[in-house]
Amino acid sequence: MAKEMQKGNLYIDQDVETSYQNGDVNKNFDDDGRDKRTGTWITASAHIITAVIGSGVLSLAWAIAQLGWVAGPAVLMAFSLITYFTSSLLADCYRSPDPVTGKRNYTYMDAVRANLGGRKVQLCGLAQYGNLIGVTVGYTITASISMVAVKRSNCFHKHGHEAKCNISNNPFMILFACIQIILSQIPNFHKLSWLSILAAVMSFAYSSIGLGLSIAKIAGGVHAKTTLTGTTVGVDVTASEKIWKTFQAIGDIAFAYAYSTVLIEIQDTVKSSPPENKSMKRATAVGVSTTTLFYVLCGCLGYLAFGNDAPGNFLTGFGFYEPFWLIDFANICIAVHLVGAYQVFSQPLFGFVEKKCHKRWPESKFITSEHGIKIPFYGVYDVNLFRLVWRTLYVMLTAVVAMIFPFFNDFVGLIGAASFWPLTVYFPVEMYIARAKIQKCSSTWIWLKILCWACLLVSLVALAGSVQGLAKSLQKYKPFQTPE
Template sequence: MAKEKTTMFIEQPGMLENGHVGKNFDDDGRDKRTGTVLTASAHIITAVIGSGVLSLAWAIAQLGWVAGPAVLMAFSFITYFTSTLLADCYRSPDPVTGKRNYTYMEVVRAHLGGVKVQLCGIAQYGNLVGVTIGYTITASISMVAVKRSNCFHKNGHDVKCSISNYPFMSIFAVIQIVLSQIPNFHKLSWLSIVAAIMSFAYSSIGLGLSIAKVVGGEPVRTSLTGVAVGVDVSGSEKVWRTFQAIGDIAFAYAYSTVLIEIQDTLKSHPAENKVMKRASLAGVTTTTFFYMLCGCVGYGAFGNKAPGNFLTGFGFYEPFWLIDFANVCIAIHLIGAYQVFCQPIFAFVEGRCHKRWPESKLVTSEYGVDIPFLGVFRVNFLRLVWRTSYVIVTAVVAMIFPFFNDFVGLIGAASFYPLTVYFPIEMHIAQTKIPKYSFTWIWLKILSWTCLVVSLVAAAGSIQGLSQDLKTYKPFNTQ
């Protein structure tokens, strides 16, 4: 390996001689950004249409025909609105000509400062870790579903076909270890585009199978209020499931955690905040359309007995090859989505290491490895050890807590209020200097407090579900 001293993407190289910025550098001295509305929209769709879409039929079943779609639309409007506020905070103090802020924490530091920066860091990186764990769980469930689908097709639908998730979690982790060595977030655009295509593919397949089931005329029970007390669930179960369903829907819109990092990939012209708003509108509109179809048609297909994951819960058995293909698409999509969510974590830790040990060869030195047909690949010791360790740890945690619905509901509840609502609203108030107790200030505060209450009840429902699951679960038991 040929050793070479280079600067990692998390370190700012500074301006060129005489303060001029070269044609290959942006106004902050970093490599010129090349992102567009298309690539940003692909990143957003990759981040948003994830495992959340798979649980929407179940969530609508808990809430019913009235509350289900209403809650879904409410979350989509709130997410888009606050994403526009957050997009204006990328530069400060002016949203067009101000200084760039490269991460969510830097944005909060620039506009709010104080202890709120630490609170933001805990919320953001805790959520990102939770999402990557959730994606490991979901991807392995989809891989297992492929084998189970083939087993059911071969041996009949009444066969147990018990298959362990653990080997597939290990395979997913190995793939992520390799991909995580790609040093620059903006070089993952191709992965996001592939992942976005996969998300459309499996959402469309799930939707098509649901429509076929509805058209087939098989009778199912649905209602305006969802699962019936005394018939499907007890009174307490109805309450807890309703709360959990709200958390699942909140999780389905979780991309604010990586919005700033996505915006930092965009070209300087036109203004990044304007492009990001267009990308957010395209991303949220597209995903809401699919969510509404998948959730409502899925509920129409399965009724009150909708499975937690409508492509792996085996409400569908045939055609088995199409179900297999859909689950392969899910796995491929989550491979890309995992990278979108873990890159900010990688950048944060590596940035801290660079500042603390700027002279350390283990931290700053890179080695060029010549890979046949692919050219020279840069290897850094810190990146290799830290990113590999992170992927392994998330895989182990996923093996210990492999509960799909409860886990995604808890992540959604924990992240929705602070990252999607509270910080964007507070920064908007500070940036635009909205007078205290003015009409705009009051309604923004009402929105913020309402979302806090929603997040708390959703978290309560998911925690109750996890506690019930843990009573009977034995970690690493393959039987």
């Protein structure tokens, strides 16, 4: 029996009945006529941790190695403070014009439309959804590398650390894509809480294992070479390599804090009491502080353990060999975490496309109708044919792109550099200036503009480094070897 998609999709506008206009709000619905939101700052924190502590944490030891003891931790803390500050500004944009009682903005684009308007809405959409596509491709790469690392770890354990255990990533990308095809049928963000909590637990698990192994390596008495300025020109790298890798390291750190892209969508899952912006700011504080603690520990202890020779991914690089079973478990945790993280970043894109298609072809049964299917031990599951076809094609496309560009460090740096400035800094600051009606050339306005321009400069140099690294990796790429 078919029913209209409007009843099941978080991102489709719904008509608000007369009872809402009269203030008689049903206990099962919110003030906008949609199903009552049940999320809290705890579930929002889980979504944030799932989105933030991802593949980025694995490259931080390498990033610190390029920057050294002075610039490395300083850049980490700077990105942390900037992300927290701008995310707090963005949390106030969920409702407009008032952050507590105003009209809800269901997506990042809706918030930009309500506060800025004009061509900036299209620019935001291009940056946001381009970033989401890039992140899902990056997570497909990282998940496959972690799956391959399990086989490589067992191979090294069996045949010795000098064995050539080269394994193709492609079969594992296909496996990851098959899992995502199934999970992508989860209708919206409201149904993702259990997956985000599981993924957050996994992220803590593998980060803790990485920390523990780094501490054990340090305690073992093997002192790796570290310096205040990182890799040494003429010894570890050439002068040009030092510049490019420094730029790329900044991009990797920027990627490690990338979650502003989905902040509004996460906030739309939070119940309205206490006010959503208050809950989201609390979740942001918990999420950013927790991830920063892990980042500093993983980056600094990883650098201390491996020195200037730190691998691009210290759990799959191959930084650790023994105990092989613990390395296997850590990489399984990474893969499970990225299964959830992929969904956190893909759901806003799914919703955007489905909303546009629903508005464009409202009479199409293929797009709007859902069909109930009885599933044993679950009950009735509503299948929408358009959702099934389009989401499956999207997952397949990201897997194909990941097979073409399977370069972990270069890819995460490229995504981080391209998305950090517009989504984490520019739009939140511009919306704050517009909302607060800050006078042009006032001291507050000047400082906010300095922040914007400084972050733009950092993003541009990081982008240049990542593009150069990606081009260099493509030249050296051999299809049946595992890129780091």
